[in-house]
Structure formats: structure tokens, C-alpha cells
Amino acid sequence: MASLGMKQLGGGNRSVADVAGLRCRPGLTPPSRVGFRVLASGDRAEPDLSVTVNGLHMPNPFVIGSGPPGTNYTVMRRAFDEGWGAVIAKTVSLEAEKVINVTPRYARLRAGVNGSAKGQIIGWENIELISDRPLETMLKEFKQLKEEYPDRILIASIMEEYNKAAWEELIDRVEQSGVDAIEINFSCPHGMPERKMGAAVGQDCALLEEVCGWINAKATVPVWAKMTPNITDITQPARVALRTGCEGVSAINTIMSVMGINLDTLRPEPCVEGYSTPGGYSSKAVHPIALAKVMSIAKMMKSEYDDKDHTLSAIGGVETGGDAAEFILLGADTVQVCTGVMMHGYGLVKKLCAELKEFMKMHNFSTIEDFRGASLQYFTTHTDLVQRQQEAIRQRKAIRKGLQSDKDWTGDGFVKESESMVSN
Numbered sequence: 001m002a003s004l005g006m007k008q009l010g011g012g013n014r015s016v017a018d019v020a021g022l023r024c025r026p027g028l029t030p031p032s033r034v035g036f037r038v039l040a041s042g043d044r045a046e047p048d049l050s051v052t053v054n055g056l057h058m059p060n061p062f063v064i065g066s067g068p069p070g071t072n073y074t075v076m077r078r079a080f081d082e083g084w085g086a087v088i089a090k091t092v093s094l095e096a097e098k099v100i101n102v103t104p105r106y107a108r109l110r111a112g113v114n115g116s117a118k119g120q121i122i123g124w125e126n127i128e129l130i131s132d133r134p135l136e137t138m139l140k141e142f143k144q145l146k147e148e149y150p151d152r153i154l155i156a157s158i159m160e161e162y163n164k165a166a167w168e169e170l171i172d173r174v175e176q177s178g179v180d181a182i183e184i185n186f187s188c189p190h191g192m193p194e195r196k197m198g199a200a201v202g203q204d205c206a207l208l209e210e211v212c213g214w215i216n217a218k219a220t221v222p223v224w225a226k227m228t229p230n231i232t233d234i235t236q237p238a239r240v241a242l243r244t245g246c247e248g249v250s251a252i253n254t255i256m257s258v259m260g261i262n263l264d265t266l267r268p269e270p271c272v273e274g275y276s277t278p279g280g281y282s283s284k285a286v287h288p289i290a291l292a293k294v295m296s297i298a299k300m301m302k303s304e305y306d307d308k309d310h311t312l313s314a315i316g317g318v319e320t321g322g323d324a325a326e327f328i329l330l331g332a333d334t335v336q337v338c339t340g341v342m343m344h345g346y347g348l349v350k351k352l353c354a355e356l357k358e359f360m361k362m363h364n365f366s367t368i369e370d371f372r373g374a375s376l377q378y379f380t381t382h383t384d385l386v387q388r389q390q391e392a393i394r395q396r397k398a399i400r401k402g403l404q405s406d407k408d409w410t411g412d413g414f415v416k417e418s419e420s421m422v423s424n
């Protein structure tokens with residue numbers, strides 16, 4: 001016999017399943033008494049994590065975000081073997097010889113007193129550029145991966161200078177390698193903007209519109225535009241990208257940052273020959289900022305593109321299934337992880353899948369679509385919050401007041417009227 005799991009519902013503690021209008025599935029025991037839903041858990045099917053995004057089928061929504069975890073054949077193969085839903089390779093460009101990295105190029109922020117070395121890593125700055133490997137080498141590896149893993153989703157990340165012919169050549173060559181989709185890096189905040197690339201395009205809507213026009217006229221596979229958070233209103237470039245034909249938006253890339261100043265040497269970190277340059281901030285500390293940006297884009301997409309053809313890939317500080325669930329509750333179709341893999345390894349995907357399934361079981365969700373976007377409706381303006389609170393206070397006062405006089409008792413509202421004057 002199936003074991004019974006009880007879950008208290010009602011009042012201010014209603015579950016997301018409840019507010020999202022989900023019913024008990026057929027075969028489950030109906031509610032036995034008011035305030036409790038009785039769930040049969042023993043015979044419940046495992047939640048289905050698979051998603052289909054712009055026609056691309058993935059076993060789960062977890063995608064390797066562009067960066068070190070997608071730098072070469074060996075690590076991308078490892079990602080597929082461990083079970084990642086898709087892999088986005090490190091950003092490539094036509095002329096890798098122009099890309100010259102420095103070391104050290106990372107600096108970490110730890111929680112705890114005075115950034116104690118034992119503190120948990122919560123922030124990660126990098127001044128790494130895009131891939132410094134020859135394009136031809138990367139393309140060969142993409143081809144080999146697609147031959148060996150034909151059913152898995154491989155996405156190329158690309159970036160070029162402000163030159164239509166260069167973008168067209170890059171798209172053409174990348175597509176010939178057999179990748180399933182392309183993500184455009186309009187968002188790297190350091191190094192590349194000096195060549196009018198990356199965030200330099202993503203921060204300038206007129207430039208973005210022109211470049212997206214070139215890209216979408218050329219590309220024959222789905223295109224995602226990766227947005228920079230280093231802009232006042234992220235919905236503006238996201239809207240431009242979708243309007244000019246991109247199938248999806250990814251957000252966020254890293255946040256412009258200075259990790260710190262060494263108080264002994266007075267030099268900034270990460271320190272290269274005594275000097276530094278602002279870099280990109282990622283990891284747990286950026287998650288709340290990423291949630292806000294993803295929420296804004298999701299609201300814009302819901303009001304202007306409420307369909308399954310335009311998709312949203314959320315990125316920023318994901319290390320748990322709960323972090324991913326938050327993004328999906330805001331409307332994300334997929335969830336990317338970059339720094340989390342650098343800290344915990346490729347096996348992290350197993351923990352992410354297990355934790356996301358746990359969350360789904362807790363709420364009786366069978367598929368990702370059952371809860372995608374369910375929390376978006378609870379974001380409103382501050383003015384609206386004030387009005388809602390004033391109304392709630394007014395109602396609470398009215399209830400507390402009870403009846404002014406015995407003549408106010410009614411037949412229909414008799415029970416409620418009695419309750420309104422009870423003190424416990």
C-alpha cells in the first residue's frame with residue numbers, strides 16, 4: 001500500500017502547487033479533511049526533468065554556461081558523461097591569436113570574519129578573456145563531440161568585432177561543425193569591450209540591433225543572445241535581441257567588479273605584475289542580482305512574447321537545485337552553471353537534478369512546465385504593495401471589530417460573524 005504524505009495547505013502558507021492551480025493527479029486519495037491534502041507518495045512517478053527548448057530536447061534543464069567548463073573536447077565530453085542537459089562551449093572568435101590571457105586571472109571572496117581562508121566562497125571575479133584556442137581546433141572538437149554524442153545538445157558561444165563579414169564567416173563555420181544552437185556573447189565586461197566586442201555591443205541598443213540583424217539573417221540554427229547585467233535596464237537589449245529574430249535570451253553574464261585591495265601591498269586583486277583591471281563577478285553572491293534581472297526579462301517576455309518559441313536561459317550563482325527552481329519559477333526554460341562547476345566539478349549536475357526533483361515532489365509537480373513562471377505573478381510595484389497592505393489592514397480591523405450591535409447579525413453570515421468575535 002502506498003504510504004501517505006500529508007502536507008498542510010491554506011492561509012498564507014499555500015504551496016506553489018496550490019496557487020499555480022495544480023490538481024491532485026488521478027488515482028491519488030482525495031482530500032480527507034479541510035486544510036490537508038493527502039498525497040499517495042509510494043506509487044508516485046519520478047518527476048520528469050526533461051525540457052524542449054527552441055526544438056532542442058534536453059534530459060534536464062541544466063546547461064554548462066560558457067567559460068572554463070566548456071573549453072575543450074575533454075571537459076565537454078565529461079559534462080555529457082556526467083549528465084548535463086546541454087553544454088555551451090567557451091566563447092570563440094575568428095582570430096584567437098588576438099586573445100592573450102594573463103595569470104592570475106581569478107580572485108575569490110570568502111564569507112566570514114575578515115574574509116578568513118576557511119570561509120565559504122561566495123564570490124568569484126575573473127579577468128579571463130574568450131577562448132585563446134584556434135577556431136579551427138575548437139570546430140574540430142565540436143564536430144567530434146556531435147559525432148560521438150549525436151543526441152546531446154552542444155551550443156557554440158561566439159563573439160566578433162563590429163564587422164558584418166566577420167560575423168557571417170564565424171556563424172557559417174560554427175554551423176558547419178554541427179552545433180545545435182549558437183549563443184552570442186554580447187556581455188563579457190572586461191578586455192573584449194576594448195575591441196568594441198562583448199558588453200560594448202550589449203550595452204548599446206543601436207549597435208546591438210544592427211549586429212543582431214546581421215546574425216539573424218545568416219544563422220540557420222536557434223540563436224540565444226547573452227545579456228550583460230552592467231546596464232540600467234536589461235529589458236531594453238533583451239527586447240532588441242528578440243525583436244531582431246533571436247529565439248532566446250540568456251542572462252546574466254558577470255557583473256563588473258573589483259574584488260579587493262590587498263591591505264599589505266596596497267595592490268588590487270587579481271594582481272598581475274602589481275596591477276589589475278576590473279573584471280566579471282560571479283558565483284553565489286550574484287544570484288539575487290541575477291534573479292532580479294531574469295525576473296525583469298521574464299516579465300517583458302510574458303507581456304510581449306508569451307509563447308514557447310522565445311526562451312529564457314537563466315544564469316548566476318547556481319549551486320543547488322533550489323537555486324535553479326527559483327529561476328524556473330520566474331520563467332526560465334533552462335539554467336546555466338559556470339562557476340559552480342569550477343568549484344564543485346561536473347558531478348554537481350547529479351546533485352542539482354536530485355534536489356530539483358525533491359522540490360518538485362514536495363509540490364506534486366510532474367514536469368518543469370508545471371511550475372515554470374509560477375512566481376512571476378507575485379512581483380508588482382511598490383505602490384501596489386502599499387495599496388495591498390492598506391487593504392489588508394482595513395480588512396483585519398473590520399474583522400477584529402466584530403458586530404457593532406445585535407441588530408447586525410445576519411442569517412447567511414452567522415458563522416463568520418460569530419468567529420469575528422472569538423478571541424482564540
Ligand SMILES: Cc1cc2nc3c(=O)[nH]c(=O)nc-3n(C[C@H](O)[C@H](O)[C@H](O)COP(=O)(O)O)c2cc1C
Nearest residue numbers: 065066067091126252253282283316317337338339
Ligand atoms: C572564469 C570565467 C570565464 C567565463 N568566460 C565566459 C565566456 O567565455 N563567455 C561567456 O559568455 N561567459 C563567460 N563567463 C560567464 C559565465 O558563463 C556566467 O554567465 C557567469 O559567470 C555567471 O554564472 P555563474 O555564477 O554560474 O558563474 C565566464 C565566467 C567565468 C567565471
